[in-house]
Amino acid sequence: MLEHCYALTGVGLRAVAERAVCVVGTGLIGGSLLRAAEKAGREVWGTSASEPTAAAARADGFAVTTDLDAALHRAAAADALVVLAVPLPAVPDVLRRIDAVAPVIRLTDAVSVKVAVAGAVARHAPRARYVGGHPMAGTAESGWAAGNASLFNGAAWVVAADDGLDLEVWADVAELAWACGAHVVPAAADEHDLAVARISHLPHLLAAVLAAVGAGRPGGDLPLALAASSFADGTRVAGTRPELVLAMCEGNRDALLAAVDDALGRLGAMRGSLASTGGLAATVQAGFAARQRWAAARRPSATRVRLDRPGALAELRELGRRGDVVVGWAT
Amino acid sequence: MLEHCYALTGVGLRAVAERAVCVVGTGLIGGSLLRAAEKAGREVWGTSASEPTAAAARADGFAVTTDLDAALHRAAAADALVVLAVPLPAVPDVLRRIDAVAPVIRLTDAVSVKVAVAGAVARHAPRARYVGGHPMAGTAESGWAAGNASLFNGAAWVVAADDGLDLEVWADVAELAWACGAHVVPAAADEHDLAVARISHLPHLLAAVLAAVGAGRPGGDLPLALAASSFADGTRVAGTRPELVLAMCEGNRDALLAAVDDALGRLGAMRGSLASTGGLAATVQAGFAARQRWAAARRPSATRVRLDRPGALAELRELGRRGDVVVGWAT
Structure with missing residues (x-):
């Protein structure tokens, strides 16, 4: 060595x-x-x-x-x-x-x-x-x-x-x-920042949004009482100390904006499909394929x-x- | 008994x-x-x-x-x-x-x-x-x-x-x-459907979107290689068999639309704040508070x-x- x-x-x-x-x-x-x-x-x-x-x-x-x-x-x-x-x-x-x-x-x-x-x-x-x-x-x-x-x-x-x-x-x-x-x-430094915006900073923001939607008042505390593993996993990192999340995400503003816009575009397209035809196959299948690809990339x-x-x-x-x-x- | x-x-x-x-x-x-x-x-x-x-x-x-x-x-x-x-x-x-x-x-x-x-x-x-x-x-x-x-x-x-x-x-x-x-x-049946839209069906759709953004091609496989626990947890349910997710979510269209619109509204507001002032405190603190409230609702x-x-x-x-x-x- x-x-x-x-x-x-x-x-x-x-x-x-x-x-x-x-x-x-x-x-x-x-x-x-x-x-x-x-x-x-x-x-x-x-x-x-x-x-x-x-x-x-x-x-x-x-x-x-x-x-x-x-x-x-x-x-x-x-x-x-x-x-x-x-x-x-x-x-x-x-x-x-x-x-x-x-x-x-x-x-x-x-x-x-x-x-x-x-x-x-x-x-x-x-x-x-x-x-x-x-x-x-x-x-x-x-x-x-x-x-x-x-x-x-x-x-x-x-x-x-x-x-x-x-x-x-x-x-x-x-x-x-x-x-x-x-x-x-x-x-490269800039490619790192784009990558972590997608796989670390965006997950923290989506977790925060999901937690806030789940805790929304319609139905009182019924949604929170019914929340099981999909909600628990999806909001876990929303439990991170806010100042740590803010220091991390706000320091990566430009890359994070690109990741947020990507997510917003996909969510908007999904919303349109759900409202018009009622179909969610494109979203769900793309997510399934991506998750499989990530599982493979683990090696x-x-x-x-x-x-x-x-x-x-x-x-x-x-x-x-x-x-x-x-x-x-x-x- | x-x-x-x-x-x-x-x-x-x-x-x-x-x-x-x-x-x-x-x-x-x-x-x-x-x-x-x-x-x-x-x-x-x-x-x-x-x-x-x-x-x-x-x-x-x-x-x-x-x-x-x-x-x-x-x-x-x-x-x-x-x-x-x-x-x-x-x-x-x-x-x-x-x-x-x-x-x-x-x-x-x-x-x-x-x-x-x-x-x-x-x-x-x-x-x-x-x-x-x-x-x-x-x-x-x-x-x-x-x-x-x-x-x-x-x-x-x-x-x-x-x-x-x-x-x-x-x-x-x-x-x-x-x-x-x-x-x-x-x-009530309708309150149940609104609740599960928020805490079960929306988590599946956000997980699918997050997985797809993470697997996006900018940076090649670098984002997937760097993905750690926040991405793993946030996308776990994207690994569910697509036909099960579709049967569940598509059968709850009206309630799910309301939940998706709530999420889109919060994400859009966050995007605006990030682009203008660079601040994410409102989103992150609301998510943290909601997650704490859910942890309390666990009992x-x-x-x-x-x-x-x-x-x-x-x-x-x-x-x-x-x-x-x-x-x-x-x-």
Whole structure:
């Protein structure tokens, strides 16, 4: 593994697989990442804006401080990988500290949108060696206490693969994902955002709408009393803390509008058919076929790749578009 | 229990709790009902239009025949409760046989819409002593082999409570529901249909739309590869056999149109807000509140009722509108 890393990156005295990790934000995702990376043998430390959170993490044996600058100084000294795991609205402030304290740091993130974060990096920390990331894991829970080292086991971890990025840092982020038990899905930042608008953000909005319709007053509480598994499943994510859903969805406005318009178009066509002929076959059969196709897509090809040749990033993006995943380096 | 039944119905030499049950249609619901009623000590028999299904049921020790007329003759002789457990499109043919062979039979059903079945009974078997029913249970599976005696344990079983129905048969249907482990939710037929449009049929259509949007081609298979639990839950019922979904939803056209229009209105308002201010708080917070309210509604009051006084059915409908359930007879 170490040999491959050197071959890949071509430079660096520190083996990629051993790179230290500094996590900014120790909620569910950041806190799980800290635990998983530590379990994988990495040197890890973190920061939280909340002293009670930092204290809870320290009580669990992790070096977590509220002193962001100190954590970033240590990252610069150790040539560590810094992971932004704060909500999108908190990203610019952290980036300004990075630009002041550790401007050329290796940087990734765990935020659920990628174009907005890349834009913020370009504005506020343009010298950072940034490669976007998005571990696709989560629960309805949040906070340090909800985290666990196995959260990313078997999960998809998107690593942005836009042209021009730093291949060494790409390798760092991929190695971190694998160390945490995830597989890597390479994607262009904008294609990632369109994809998550369809399969993560739209589901949250449809769940909210379904919950509100089900709780509508005609019939009193009869609809809610009759609601069984189809309603329970269809509204589950409506139970997510609103501020988390808002940070995620509102940060992906343009892509989400396209997904919402697609859904509205399909619903409108269905409404027209139901009102005119009474038929719903087109909607129901398309949905059934799509669900079957998704079930098939659940078994991606696990691929090993190299970065040390021209066009490597374009190949990675194609691999992601096919629905395949990267699980290690090719020899 | 037997005493109460006599008090309730006022008539009848046969104790309600022991009434024999004839199930027409032995798929998932009918087959489970046959098993559950037999396990509760009832005399049970059934019919299937399919000889392989009937043979499979016989191999499991149940008296199931393809001879519908013979089963109905036996029901008339035994003063049994006949349960229609066939899909809505097959209901009229069965009703014509009932009108020919056992015209004044005690009759209920397990079809997922109630106004359409009541209309069909009025047209094709107007002398039948009909009280609509709808056990709210099911799985993605179907057919005799998928059935089991515990399918209705803890489930809501709607029993139509419109004015003018036969109170004796109402008691028969309630007793059957309790014998199968379910609790009774009384409801007017039209209010039932509006409720299930919102909490069962609309979820199936939104799941189909979400699945189709997720499988849309922009980004190739990347969206499907990234789809995690929010997409999996939101599209689960899109995997239901299309013909079952169509029979259910298309049979509830008017109520479903109202639910779809409610959803379209909410989605349209959300789209407007996202496009103009970028804000989604109204949608997300309403959905969160509705989901919390549903979670609270999961704990209905378990009530005991009497039928032997004026206005009993109106009281039952009010009870259902409050989201409460009936679990037995009051003394």
